[in-house]
Amino acid sequence: MAQKILIVDDDPNIVTYLEDIFQDAGYATCKATDGADALAVVREEKPALITLDLEMPKEWGPRFYRELTQDEEHKSIPVIVISGLAGNKYAIPKAVASFTKPFDRDELLKVVKDVLG
Amino acid sequence: MCKGFFVNTMQTFVASEPIVIITLDAGHGQVLARILSEYGYRPFTCDYEQTMDVVAEVRPRLILLGLCGPDRARILLQHLLVLYPTTQIVTLVSEDDYGLGLELLEDGAADFLFKPVSEEALRIALGRARTKVDLYNEVETLRAKNRILEENQQLCRQLFDEVPCYISVQNREQRIVRANRQFKLDFGACLGERCYEIYKHRTHPCPNCPVEQTFADGLVHQTEEVVTTCDGEQKIVFTLTAPLRDEHGEITEVMELATDITQIRELQGRLTTLGLFIGSISHGVRGMLTALDGGLYRLEKGIAQNDMELVVNGAERVKLMVSRIRNSVLEMLYYSKERELNIQLVDARNFGEGVANFVEPKANNHGISFEKEFHGVMDRMEMDPEVISSGLVNILENAVDACIEDESKSNHTVSFIMEGSPDTITFRIRDNGMGIERSHQEKMFSLFFSSKGSKGTGLGLYIANEVVKQHGGHILVDSTPGLGTEFCIALPRHHVPQPVSEEQEKVCV
Numbered sequence: 001m002a003q004k005i006l007i008v009d010d011d012p013n014i015v016t017y018l019e020d021i022f023q024d025a026g027y028a029t030c031k032a033t034d035g036a037d038a039l040a041v042v043r044e045e046k047p048a049l050i051t052l053d054l055e056m057p058k059e060w061g062p063r064f065y066r067e068l069t070q071d072e073e074h075k076s077i078p079v080i081v082i083s084g085l086a087g088n089k090y091a092i093p094k095a096v097a098s099f100t101k102p103f104d105r106d107e108l109l110k111v112v113k114d115v116l117g
Numbered sequence: 118m119c120k121g122f123f124v125n126t127m128q129t130f131v132a133s134e135p136i137v138i139i140t141l142d143a144g145h146g147q148v149l150a151r152i153l154s155e156y157g158y159r160p161f162t163c164d165y166e167q168t169m170d171v172v173a174e175v176r177p178r179l180i181l182l183g184l185c186g187p188d189r190a191r192i193l194l195q196h197l198l199v200l201y202p203t204t205q206i207v208t209l210v211s212e213d214d215y216g217l218g219l220e221l222l223e224d225g226a227a228d229f230l231f232k233p234v235s236e237e238a239l240r241i242a243l244g245r246a247r248t249k250v251d252l253y254n255e256v257e258t259l260r261a262k263n264r265i266l267e268e269n270q271q272l273c274r275q276l277f278d279e280v281p282c283y284i285s286v287q288n289r290e291q292r293i294v295r296a297n298r299q300f301k302l303d304f305g306a307c308l309g310e311r312c313y314e315i316y317k318h319r320t321h322p323c324p325n326c327p328v329e330q331t332f333a334d335g336l337v338h339q340t341e342e343v344v345t346t347c348d349g350e351q352k353i354v355f356t357l358t359a360p361l362r363d364e365h366g367e368i369t370e371v372m373e374l375a376t377d378i379t380q381i382r383e384l385q386g387r388l389t390t391l392g393l394f395i396g397s398i399s400h401g402v403r404g405m406l407t408a409l410d411g412g413l414y415r416l417e418k419g420i421a422q423n424d425m426e427l428v429v430n431g432a433e434r435v436k437l438m439v440s441r442i443r444n445s446v447l448e449m450l451y452y453s454k455e456r457e458l459n460i461q462l463v464d465a466r467n468f469g470e471g472v473a474n475f476v477e478p479k480a481n482n483h484g485i486s487f488e489k490e491f492h493g494v495m496d497r498m499e500m501d502p503e504v505i506s507s508g509l510v511n512i513l514e515n516a517v518d519a520c521i522e523d524e525s526k527s528n529h530t531v532s533f534i535m536e537g538s539p540d541t542i543t544f545r546i547r548d549n550g551m552g553i554e555r556s557h558q559e560k561m562f563s564l565f566f567s568s569k570g571s572k573g574t575g576l577g578l579y580i581a582n583e584v585v586k587q588h589g590g591h592i593l594v595d596s597t598p599g600l601g602t603e604f605c606i607a608l609p610r611h612h613v614p615q616p617v618s619e620e621q622e623k624v625c626v
Contacts, residue, residue: 011404013434017411022420055400084403101403102410 002028003116006047008064009082010056014101018051018082025109027116035064042074048116054079054083054091064090078115082108121333133246135175139168139193140183140209149181152236158243172197172204178250179243183209183232187217191224198225203253205246209234283354283375286361287312287328294370305347312373316344331358331371344375353379398445405445409438440482447507448580458501458587460612465542466495469535472506476513476531485520485529493537499612500588508581512546512604513578519550519602537610544606552598561594589613 005027007018012033019029030045032038034056042050050068054061061083069075081091081098092098097111136158140146150160156177163171172180180197184190187210194206205227209217218229227246230238277284278298286295286529291312301307304315312328313319322329327338338358345351355373361370412434418426473489480487513533520529526549534545553561562582585592589609596602 011408013408013411013438014404016434017408020411020414020418084400102406105410105414117151117334 002026003048004028004030004045005112006037006041006045006050007031008033008036009053010034011053014053021105021109022112023113027112032039032107035061038064039067039071042068042071042077046074047077049112050077050079051082052079052082052092052095053083062091065095069094074101080108080111080115133157133159134179135161135177136181136243137168137172137175137177138162138177138181138183139165140181140368141185142183143167146185149183149234149239150393152239153181153243156240159381165189168193168197178204179246180204180206181209181239181243181464182206182226184211184217187214190338191221194224194226195222203250205250207246226614282377285312286370286372288370289332291322291328293325303346303348303352303540304344304471317342321536326354327358328371328373331360332368335360335368341378342375351379352377353382360593398449402442405438405442409435409442412438414438428598448577458584458612459503460499460501462497462499463502465498465535465537468500468502468506469495469533469544470496471535472509472513475506475510476517476533479514480520480531483517483519483521485531488530488532490532490534491537492535495535495537498537498542498608498610500608501584504580504584505588505608508544508584509606511542511577511581514604516546516548516550516602516604519548519552521550523549523551525551525599540610542608542610544604544608545583546604546606548603549601552600553594553596553602554598558594558596562592 005018005022006016007022008031009015009018010033015031015033019031022029030041030047032041038052039049041047052061052065059075061081065079068077068079078096079092079094081095082101083091083098084101084102085091096115099108134157136153137569138146138149138153138160140149140162141164143164146162151163153160161171161175161177182190184195190208194208194218197204197206206225208218208221208226208229209232210221210229212231212233214231218231227249228242230242246288280297281299282297283300283303284297285293285300285307290292292309293307293312294309294314296304296307307315313326317323323342325340327340330336330338340356342354342356343351344354355378356373356375359374360368361372362368412431414431415427416431416435417426418433419429469489469491473487477487477489513531516531520531523529527547530549531546532545532547534547536543536545562578582592585606585608589612590607593605593607594602595605
């Protein structure tokens with residue numbers, strides 16, 4: 001079965017883009033449009049990897065990440081930050097990688113492949 | 118009768134004051150020299166022939182001239198006075214020759230004494246002559262000091278006048294007692310007037326007046342003020358005050374020095390705005406560029422796989438992102454450059470139709486019904502159609518977005534209603550979308566305020582409001598959260614140029 005990636009971003013156009021490239025690379029995807037929904041999706045879909053936008057309405061990415069790490073069952077899921085904020089690598093220091101939009105597609109896929117093996 | 122007076126002011130012993138004794142009677146000369154030595158003078162005795170050489174050598178302040186041949190002596194006296202005008206020459210004349218004595222006085226001699234001269238008379242006469250020389254020197258010194266003083270005063274005046282700042286000196290009633298040229302040039306005849314009347318056209322003192330504070334504590338105070346020149350021009354000035362004290366150390370006046378910093382503030386405002394602006398749009402632009410990549414990805418994939426559906430979908434995404442990026446760039450260009458209005462005579466109805474047609478497809482795409490109505494006198498109106506239409510489109514798009522976001526109702530309508538009166542054209546943009554929260558209503562026209570997160574630049578409504586104000590119109594908003602919103606934009610039918618200062622003030626805050 002294909003490994004599943006959860007895409008967390010409030011911009012539907014960017015979600016579609018990430019879905020396209022991940023699916024074309026052979027992964028399954030699921031999505032959440034803000035940090036508040038994301039945790040529920042994690043529990044339901046149990047993704048192998050999460051891509052996380054930082055600046056979203058209602059709940060910011062960092063807060064979602066904090067809640068994720070307090071969840072014993074899911075805290076080991078690797079997170080890749082994909083955000084429009086410069087310097088985002090400091091926001092979530094434990095992220096496996098940080099990308100600033102607009103990102104390099106091949107680099108992103110390479111990191112995903114390395115993480116998921 | 119003068120004796121008492123001079124005795125008091127004269128020293129009886131003088132320390133080595135040189136004196137030249139001119140006499141043809143060498144014996145008499147020696148007697149005189151001895152007497153004078155006793156009083157501390159340094160006498161040099163000579164005859165008529167040697168006079169000029171000895172005087173040139175000794176340069177005495179005092180000369181004692183004994184007369185033998187009156188004519189020769191008078192010529193010598195005149196000669197000496199021409200060469201040494203400050204030298205005091207006391208003459209010795211024959212006992213009964215009072216007339217000659219007077220003539221010598223007339224010629225410029227300091228005094229005359231009758232021969233044979235008494236020691237006392239000699240002492241007094243020479244003492245008086247010395248006093249005269251001292252007085253003369255004092256007067257000269259005073260004259261020189263006065264000259265320096267005048268020069269300094271002139272320099273001060275020149276500095277005061279030519280400093281490229283406004284300087285005024287104010288008394289405790291805040292009346293201007295002195296002002297420099299630049300001040301008078303820009304604020305008119307102001308002496309005796311009150312500072313706040315001249316500077317600010319106010320009827321009462323300004324709050325936190327730095328001059329009052331300096332009167333109170335004697336320290337330097339500074340403020341930044343907006344002042345109005347007599348031509349009505351507004352200037353931003355940086356003001357410093359300093360106390361002026363009298364000889365007892367009391368502060369009697371305060372000097373106020375104001376520097377025109379209008380240009381600096383304008384530039385600063387603009388830079389701040391630009392900095393804020395770039396910060397605020399960078400996140401949005403990054404998102405748009407990423408989504409643009411997404412559209413291109415689909416487009417390329419569609420072409421590679423010969424999948425027409427993917428191509429069309431990709432192209433639509435690219436189109437949407439390009440239009441969003443274009444709007445952001447245009448807003449940025451509008452904002453980074455001051456733009457003059459390009460007023461044209463346009464047909465009101467055609468204009469309204471054009472604006473509506475721009476937004477109607479977007480509304481229909483989302484299943485929102487779009488209604489347009491035209492009432493009253495449409496005819497022609499004056500405006501800059503480009504900026505007004507972009508402002509109206511912005512508000513209409515907001516209305517559509519408010520409907521899209523609102524999940525509480527099944528049917529949504531956006532209405533665009535134009536009403537024309539002879540003087541005014543009113544645009545009403547009504548929606549039954551989600552409404553605007555009260556706290557957002559107050560800030561919605563502020564620069565960089567956006568309720569749309571990364572999708573908004575916070576410029577759209579700000580610019581719409583600015584251009585409507587530039588046209589002499591106004592925007593009113595009536596909104597109930599959950600029910601919907603109505604924007605009412607009123608524009609004068611005939612353009613009247615508006616002052617632009619308000620925008621600058623806003624930016625400077």
